[in-house]
Amino acid sequence: MVTLPLLEENDFLPDYSQVPATVWDKAKLMFLNYPNNPTGVGASPEVFEQTVDYATRHNVLVVHDFAYGGIGFDNKKPLSFLAQKGAKEVGIEIYTMSKTYNMAGWRIAFAVGNASVIEGINLIQDHYYVSLFPAIQRAAAVALTGPQSAVRELVETYENRRNAFLAELREQGYRCGERPCRAPEGSFYVWLKTPPGYSSVQFANDLLASESVVVAPGVGFGANGEGYVRIALLADEPRLREAARRIARFSRLESL
Numbered sequence: 001m002v003t004l005p006l007l008e009e010n011d012f013l014p015d016y017s018q019v020p021a022t023v024w025d026k027a028k029l030m031f032l033n034y035p036n037n038p039t040g041v042g043a044s045p046e047v048f049e050q051t052v053d054y055a056t057r058h059n060v061l062v063v064h065d066f067a068y069g070g071i072g073f074d075n076k077k078p079l080s081f082l083a084q085k086g087a088k089e090v091g092i093e094i095y096t097m098s099k100t101y102n103m104a105g106w107r108i109a110f111a112v113g114n115a116s117v118i119e120g121i122n123l124i125q126d127h128y129y130v131s132l133f134p135a136i137q138r139a140a141a142v143a144l145t146g147p148q149s150a151v152r153e154l155v156e157t158y159e160n161r162r163n164a165f166l167a168e169l170r171e172q173g174y175r176c177g178e179r180p181c182r183a184p185e186g187s188f189y190v191w192l193k194t195p196p197g198y199s200s201v202q203f204a205n206d207l208l209a210s211e212s213v214v215v216a217p218g219v220g221f222g223a224n225g226e227g228y229v230r231i232a233l234l235a236d237e238p239r240l241r242e243a244a245r246r247i248a249r250f251s252r253l254e255s256l
Contacts, residue, residue, distance in 0.1 A: 002019075040184020061114075063094060074159075078186050089114065093113055095109060107132075164240055165237075166180075166244075172244060172249070190230070207247065
Protein backbone atom coordinates (compact mmCIF):
# COMPACT_ATOMS: atom_id res chain seq x y z
CA MET A 1 0.00 0.00 0.00
CA VAL A 2 1.23 3.49 -0.87
CA THR A 3 -0.33 6.54 0.78
CA LEU A 4 -1.37 9.59 -1.21
CA PRO A 5 -0.47 12.78 0.71
CA LEU A 6 -3.24 15.37 1.03
CA LEU A 7 -1.55 18.64 1.95
CA GLU A 8 -3.00 22.00 2.94
CA GLU A 9 -0.93 23.83 0.34
CA ASN A 10 -2.80 21.81 -2.28
CA ASP A 11 -6.19 22.33 -0.59
CA PHE A 12 -6.07 18.73 0.66
CA LEU A 13 -6.56 17.44 -2.89
CA PRO A 14 -4.38 14.74 -4.50
CA ASP A 15 -1.40 15.74 -6.62
CA TYR A 16 -0.92 12.77 -8.91
CA SER A 17 2.24 14.21 -10.44
CA GLN A 18 3.98 13.55 -7.12
CA VAL A 19 3.30 9.81 -7.34
CA PRO A 20 6.40 8.04 -8.76
CA ALA A 21 6.04 6.33 -12.14
CA THR A 22 7.10 3.05 -10.54
CA VAL A 23 4.07 3.24 -8.24
CA TRP A 24 1.68 3.98 -11.10
CA ASP A 25 3.11 1.03 -13.06
CA LYS A 26 2.37 -1.38 -10.20
CA ALA A 27 -0.88 0.14 -8.90
CA LYS A 28 -4.11 -1.79 -9.29
CA LEU A 29 -6.55 0.01 -6.98
CA MET A 30 -6.95 3.58 -5.72
CA PHE A 31 -9.26 4.79 -2.96
CA LEU A 32 -10.51 8.38 -2.82
CA ASN A 33 -12.94 10.02 -0.39
CA TYR A 34 -14.67 13.38 -1.09
CA PRO A 35 -16.17 15.19 0.73
CA ASN A 36 -13.18 14.10 2.73
CA ASN A 37 -12.93 12.69 6.22
CA PRO A 38 -11.18 14.22 8.16
CA THR A 39 -10.55 17.50 6.28
CA GLY A 40 -14.11 18.29 5.13
CA VAL A 41 -12.81 19.30 1.67
CA GLY A 42 -14.88 18.64 -1.44
CA ALA A 43 -13.46 17.49 -4.77
CA SER A 44 -13.26 19.69 -7.86
CA PRO A 45 -14.19 18.60 -11.41
CA GLU A 46 -10.53 19.06 -12.35
CA VAL A 47 -9.39 16.54 -9.74
CA PHE A 48 -11.85 13.92 -10.93
CA GLU A 49 -10.87 14.61 -14.54
CA GLN A 50 -7.22 14.00 -13.62
CA THR A 51 -8.24 10.88 -11.70
CA VAL A 52 -9.95 9.39 -14.75
CA ASP A 53 -6.97 10.31 -16.93
CA TYR A 54 -4.36 8.68 -14.68
CA ALA A 55 -6.55 5.63 -14.01
CA THR A 56 -7.12 5.12 -17.73
CA ARG A 57 -3.46 5.45 -18.65
CA HIS A 58 -2.24 3.15 -15.88
CA ASN A 59 -5.14 0.68 -15.76
CA VAL A 60 -5.99 1.46 -12.13
CA LEU A 61 -9.43 0.80 -10.62
CA VAL A 62 -10.81 3.81 -8.72
CA VAL A 63 -13.06 3.32 -5.69
CA HIS A 64 -14.57 6.61 -4.60
CA ASP A 65 -15.98 6.59 -1.06
CA PHE A 66 -18.92 9.00 -1.31
CA ALA A 67 -20.02 8.53 2.31
CA TYR A 68 -20.69 12.26 2.80
CA GLY A 69 -22.20 12.80 -0.65
CA GLY A 70 -25.44 14.06 0.89
CA ILE A 71 -23.78 16.58 3.21
CA GLY A 72 -22.59 19.70 1.37
CA PHE A 73 -22.61 23.26 2.65
CA ASP A 74 -23.11 26.79 1.28
CA ASN A 75 -25.70 25.59 -1.24
CA LYS A 76 -23.15 23.39 -2.97
CA LYS A 77 -23.96 19.80 -3.78
CA PRO A 78 -20.96 17.46 -3.35
CA LEU A 79 -19.58 16.27 -6.67
CA SER A 80 -19.96 12.61 -7.56
CA PHE A 81 -16.99 10.89 -9.17
CA LEU A 82 -19.37 9.12 -11.56
CA ALA A 83 -20.50 12.50 -12.93
CA GLN A 84 -17.07 12.79 -14.56
CA LYS A 85 -16.89 11.62 -18.17
CA GLY A 86 -15.18 8.24 -18.37
CA ALA A 87 -15.50 7.51 -14.63
CA LYS A 88 -17.74 4.47 -15.12
CA GLU A 89 -15.08 2.91 -17.35
CA VAL A 90 -12.41 3.08 -14.61
CA GLY A 91 -14.20 2.89 -11.29
CA ILE A 92 -17.09 2.66 -8.89
CA GLU A 93 -18.59 4.79 -6.16
CA ILE A 94 -19.62 3.44 -2.77
CA TYR A 95 -22.29 5.07 -0.66
CA THR A 96 -23.34 4.34 2.90
CA MET A 97 -26.69 5.05 4.48
CA SER A 98 -24.89 5.83 7.74
CA LYS A 99 -24.29 9.55 7.32
CA THR A 100 -27.09 11.01 5.21
CA TYR A 101 -29.85 8.96 6.81
CA ASN A 102 -28.44 8.38 10.33
CA MET A 103 -28.42 4.60 9.84
CA ALA A 104 -24.91 4.11 11.19
CA GLY A 105 -25.58 0.99 13.22
CA TRP A 106 -27.51 -0.69 10.42
CA ARG A 107 -24.38 -1.35 8.32
CA ILE A 108 -26.00 -0.91 4.93
CA ALA A 109 -24.34 0.55 1.84
CA PHE A 110 -24.23 0.08 -1.91
CA ALA A 111 -21.89 0.44 -4.88
CA VAL A 112 -22.54 1.72 -8.40
CA GLY A 113 -20.37 2.11 -11.48
CA ASN A 114 -18.27 -0.20 -13.63
CA ALA A 115 -20.37 -3.27 -14.52
CA SER A 116 -17.57 -5.84 -14.27
CA VAL A 117 -16.51 -4.57 -10.83
CA ILE A 118 -20.11 -4.65 -9.57
CA GLU A 119 -20.37 -8.24 -10.86
CA GLY A 120 -17.29 -9.16 -8.83
CA ILE A 121 -18.65 -7.46 -5.72
CA ASN A 122 -21.92 -9.37 -6.08
CA LEU A 123 -20.02 -12.65 -6.27
CA ILE A 124 -18.05 -11.88 -3.08
CA GLN A 125 -21.18 -10.59 -1.31
CA ASP A 126 -23.12 -13.76 -2.11
CA HIS A 127 -20.42 -16.07 -0.78
CA TYR A 128 -19.19 -14.09 2.22
CA TYR A 129 -22.26 -12.36 3.61
CA VAL A 130 -25.36 -13.78 1.84
CA SER A 131 -27.55 -10.69 2.48
CA LEU A 132 -28.76 -8.14 5.00
CA PHE A 133 -31.90 -8.56 7.06
CA PRO A 134 -34.70 -7.63 4.58
CA ALA A 135 -36.29 -5.05 6.89
CA ILE A 136 -33.07 -3.02 6.77
CA GLN A 137 -32.99 -3.22 2.97
CA ARG A 138 -36.62 -2.06 2.78
CA ALA A 139 -35.96 0.80 5.20
CA ALA A 140 -33.02 1.91 3.06
CA ALA A 141 -35.19 1.84 -0.06
CA VAL A 142 -37.80 4.01 1.68
CA ALA A 143 -35.11 6.46 2.79
CA LEU A 144 -33.67 6.75 -0.73
CA THR A 145 -36.95 7.01 -2.63
CA GLY A 146 -39.04 8.95 -0.13
CA PRO A 147 -39.14 12.68 0.67
CA GLN A 148 -35.69 14.16 1.29
CA SER A 149 -36.81 16.97 3.61
CA ALA A 150 -35.17 15.22 6.59
CA VAL A 151 -31.85 15.19 4.74
CA ARG A 152 -32.10 18.91 4.02
CA GLU A 153 -32.86 19.57 7.69
CA LEU A 154 -29.88 17.44 8.73
CA VAL A 155 -27.51 19.32 6.40
CA GLU A 156 -28.83 22.65 7.68
CA THR A 157 -28.22 21.49 11.25
CA TYR A 158 -24.60 20.55 10.51
CA GLU A 159 -24.00 23.78 8.60
CA ASN A 160 -25.37 25.87 11.47
CA ARG A 161 -23.16 23.98 13.90
CA ARG A 162 -20.14 24.52 11.68
CA ASN A 163 -20.85 28.23 11.46
CA ALA A 164 -21.41 28.57 15.21
CA PHE A 165 -18.20 26.73 16.12
CA LEU A 166 -16.00 28.64 13.67
CA ALA A 167 -17.60 31.98 14.53
CA GLU A 168 -16.80 31.44 18.19
CA LEU A 169 -13.21 30.48 17.36
CA ARG A 170 -12.83 33.71 15.37
CA GLU A 171 -14.39 35.79 18.14
CA GLN A 172 -11.99 34.24 20.64
CA GLY A 173 -9.00 34.97 18.40
CA TYR A 174 -8.05 31.37 17.61
CA ARG A 175 -6.25 31.12 14.28
CA CYS A 176 -5.01 28.19 12.23
CA GLY A 177 -1.49 29.36 11.58
CA GLU A 178 -1.41 32.56 9.51
CA ARG A 179 -5.00 32.27 8.26
CA PRO A 180 -8.48 31.85 9.74
CA CYS A 181 -9.51 28.27 10.34
CA ARG A 182 -10.78 26.54 7.22
CA ALA A 183 -14.52 25.96 6.93
CA PRO A 184 -15.38 22.44 5.76
CA GLU A 185 -17.26 22.19 2.47
CA GLY A 186 -19.01 18.97 3.49
CA SER A 187 -19.08 16.10 6.02
CA PHE A 188 -19.60 16.93 9.72
CA TYR A 189 -16.00 17.58 10.74
CA VAL A 190 -13.73 20.58 11.24
CA TRP A 191 -10.02 20.03 10.56
CA LEU A 192 -8.27 22.29 13.02
CA LYS A 193 -4.60 23.23 13.22
CA THR A 194 -2.96 22.77 16.59
CA PRO A 195 -1.24 25.70 18.32
CA PRO A 196 2.46 26.19 17.48
CA GLY A 197 4.74 23.67 19.16
CA TYR A 198 2.05 21.08 19.80
CA SER A 199 1.83 17.64 18.28
CA SER A 200 -1.70 16.47 17.60
CA VAL A 201 -1.57 13.84 20.35
CA GLN A 202 -0.10 16.21 22.93
CA PHE A 203 -2.70 18.88 22.12
CA ALA A 204 -5.56 16.37 22.31
CA ASN A 205 -4.34 14.96 25.64
CA ASP A 206 -3.66 18.33 27.26
CA LEU A 207 -6.92 19.82 25.99
CA LEU A 208 -8.85 16.93 27.49
CA ALA A 209 -7.04 17.16 30.82
CA SER A 210 -7.27 20.93 31.09
CA GLU A 211 -10.59 21.82 29.44
CA SER A 212 -12.53 18.52 29.21
CA VAL A 213 -12.80 18.86 25.42
CA VAL A 214 -12.35 15.73 23.31
CA VAL A 215 -10.77 15.98 19.84
CA ALA A 216 -9.25 13.33 17.57
CA PRO A 217 -5.46 13.64 16.96
CA GLY A 218 -4.77 14.18 13.28
CA VAL A 219 -1.87 11.76 13.18
CA GLY A 220 -4.40 8.96 13.59
CA PHE A 221 -5.47 9.65 9.99
CA GLY A 222 -1.93 9.33 8.63
CA ALA A 223 1.47 10.97 8.94
CA ASN A 224 0.34 14.12 7.11
CA GLY A 225 -2.39 14.63 9.70
CA GLU A 226 0.24 15.62 12.24
CA GLY A 227 -0.33 19.18 13.44
CA TYR A 228 -4.13 18.94 13.16
CA VAL A 229 -7.06 17.64 15.18
CA ARG A 230 -10.53 16.64 14.02
CA ILE A 231 -13.62 18.18 15.60
CA ALA A 232 -16.94 16.35 15.16
CA LEU A 233 -20.00 18.58 14.80
CA LEU A 234 -22.19 16.12 16.69
CA ALA A 235 -23.16 18.31 19.63
CA ASP A 236 -25.64 21.21 19.61
CA GLU A 237 -24.61 24.80 18.87
CA PRO A 238 -24.30 26.05 22.48
CA ARG A 239 -22.08 23.10 23.39
CA LEU A 240 -19.91 23.59 20.29
CA ARG A 241 -19.54 27.30 21.09
CA GLU A 242 -18.48 26.37 24.61
CA ALA A 243 -15.96 23.90 23.20
CA ALA A 244 -14.57 26.63 20.92
CA ARG A 245 -14.21 28.99 23.88
CA ARG A 246 -12.34 26.36 25.86
CA ILE A 247 -10.04 25.51 22.94
CA ALA A 248 -9.22 29.19 22.47
CA ARG A 249 -8.71 29.71 26.22
CA PHE A 250 -6.35 26.75 26.40
CA SER A 251 -4.40 28.06 23.41
CA ARG A 252 -4.06 31.52 24.99
CA LEU A 253 -2.90 30.14 28.33
CA GLU A 254 -0.32 27.90 26.70
CA SER A 255 1.11 30.77 24.66
CA LEU A 256 1.77 32.91 27.73
